[in-house]
Amino acid sequence: MKRLALIFALIAAPLWAVEPSEMLADPVLEKRARDLSAGLRCPICQNESIDESNASLSKELRIIVRERLVAGDSDQDIINYLVARYGEYILLTPTVTGANWILWLAAPGLLIVALGVGWTTIRRKPEATDPTLSDDEQAALDKILRS
Template identity: 65%
Template sequence: MKRFALILALLASPLWAVEPDEILDDPVLEERARDLSQGLRCPVCQNESIDESNATLARELRILLRERLVAGDTDEQAVDFIVARYGEFVLLRPDTSGANIILWVAAPMMFVIALGIGWTAIRRKKAAPTALSDEEKAELAKILERDAV
């Protein structure tokens, strides 16, 4: 039973695309590189991190990231270097500041506006007509008498 659980755990775990020749000798630097590469998008695959992607460009980005860490860059400096070269598109979770705030706020605001329009439309449909006044009843009676003749 333990073997079956181990096999299931291995099959369920993601397959990393990091190749053995990319792995750093220093385990601390390698762990930092793995953590950072989980937050960087592969420009080719677009929905995978560079750590998961088998694309050539993702491999180059993994190597570049490791080179920057070995050179002594902090995590932020290494990521900033890659973002400067490839743009914010390579971030799996872009910043929520500057012009990006419009993108982060637009969808919820549009949803709230749509709910407001829908609620207003439903309330208007449900509004019951008011009863006729005495003047309107007299006018209606005159119209009906003319049509009956």
């Protein structure tokens, strides 16, 4: 029973990331803040959004997002501010521009290459071999079969 409670607590841990003291009174602004936070990467946790992360830097980033929303910034202004401050790494879904094209096209390109290699390997005809045994091999086989 204790293990089950621990498992449920660990599963629900990301829900505790946004503390009640951080939440905005205006539900519309809070929803915008949660939507923005869900698309921003925690610089410490790497593949967690700042909305899910319990790291102190994520908390600070959530507060910055909410402060800028209250100040009247648009969603894009907030994203531009954080990208200017932390680099494009802060975005969970990077933009498809410039050098990122290489990253976006590398996986499908490698998949196509792997499929081509697999296809040619499967379609390659085996080399013709002589199915008959030499006299020495036939004698050894007969000896094995007799014993």
